[in-house]
Amino acid sequence: MAGITARGLSTVYPGGVRAVDELDLEVTDGELFALLGPSGCGKTTLLRTIAGLESASEGTVSIGSRDVTRLPPGDRRVAMVFQDYALFPHMTVAENIAYPLKVRGAARSVRDETAARTAAGLSLDGLLERRPGQLSGGQQQRAALARAVAASAEVLLLDEPLSNLDARLRLEARTFLKKLQRELALTTVFVTHDQAEALALADRIAVMDAGRIRQIGTPREVFQRPADTFVANFIGSTPMNLVPRDAEIIGVRPEYLAPAPSGLFTGTVSIVENLGVTSLVTLDCGVGYVVPEDDEPAVGTTVTVDAPPARVLRYDRETGLLVR
């Protein structure tokens, strides 16, 4: 078991694209850590650099106390689950799970035993003799996780672990993944572009953009106090209201706004969107707020909304950084 430390890490692709740009990162031992960001922000490249599949151009990566910057992937004691799971189609589930042991030259009996035990832990028993092509999406994902677990690595890396599952299965797999990580207490880094997934799963989140980390924090910190307007915009199932006012940008989440006799914003209702138990009301001044079901104002009415002072964030208009 070990944490991961990156110091001044850069990964530059041939052609000069700085996918990861002088990045510092510390993942503590046993933590479930999310790398979150839009497509092309460098999160997958960072994960691949930790795995050793991309070589760092500058800086260092350490796992535990070992500097692994120059080590090949196989010597880093990491296990990785790929977005497409990368289960070998010509091997059975058992052979796939035991593959890390086969590479190390373990005897057949040891491999079979490990495959059976690992598979049982991930409720894959009875599927051991199947080929990956005969498994459902969720089973494939668990088989790929089982293979990574069987590698008995110090660090588990997951590239978009839930993105290949359909929406309903995703919730189930999310809970499963978190439970598994807690049981194994294995330092785990996963990449996602889905902020809800990151908030739900992770102990801590690093929000990335253009190869740099914009904010690192617990899901609560990142949700309640986004460090800059980029993070504010990216996190949250409904986009945060960011309204320029004087030298500042006022940021309030739609969930924190409620109608009040007087307050921050006033406008006429232009759109009402049903979100299930709540509705998102958008005013003509561009501000959105969330109301409970059956409480929606009629389109065209004038509404004033306000939020508790602690929930109102102020960003610098020039730099976009949080002022207070």
Place this chain on the structure above:
Amino acid sequence: MSPLWMVRRIGFYVLVAVVMAFFAVPMLWLASAPFDSRPGLGLRWPDWTLDNVTATFDHPYALTSLVNSLVLCVIATVVTTVLAALAAYALSRVRIPGRDLLLYLLLLLSSVVTGTAAMVPIFVMMLQLGLINSQFGTALVIAGGMLPAAIFILKDFMDAVPRSYEESARVFGASPRQVLAHVVLPVARPGVATIFVWAFVNAWGNFLLPFLLLRDVGAQPAAVLLRTLYDEGGSANLTVIPVFSLLYSIPVVVLYLFVNRRYGFRFHGGIKS
């Protein structure tokens, strides 16, 4: 079911029957003539005998030439398949400028290099190397001629092997050799099997190269010996040729059936999942 439709339908089946007969007659000849007491060039119900078989087996070079063919083809096919698989994998994965141009040039040149145009230089080169009458030398020349096309076809299969498979194996500590043996080759197996059979059939039927490079009758493969099967009068030796032809065609059919059953043929890459 209008009359016109009927006429069209009948016309279609007649056409199909004619085309099929065109292909079937030589096959039927090959099945019947070897066991006919008086084999001719026509097709007829044989009066069964095994005399032709005995005569063929007694022929001083017939069986030797089949063994020669086998040796020649196995060497050429193995060399082609192994080198093409390695080269195709490398060319599929390594990023070098002008890679595709190189591949197309190779393919273009391949028809020239072992084609008729290059026969004289190849002969001179082999003579100077002392490889005339060498099974191994001839097999290498045949393999050289097949390699570009084999690489070209196999590269498509290698391209279709997802990189994540290899990367996954690498993260688990597999060496490049293990990645190739455990992951890439098994996934690209239909392609390798296709190339294997294709190369074998090509080498088996190759006439010009062994004809020129193997001057000794005792070293010649079946495809070349077939040309020399005349009787004293100078007409085709019809006691030996039918049986010899039958024996000559068996290995290719057997190989095809075997490989097709085990691996299945495909002429393009792709993963069934």
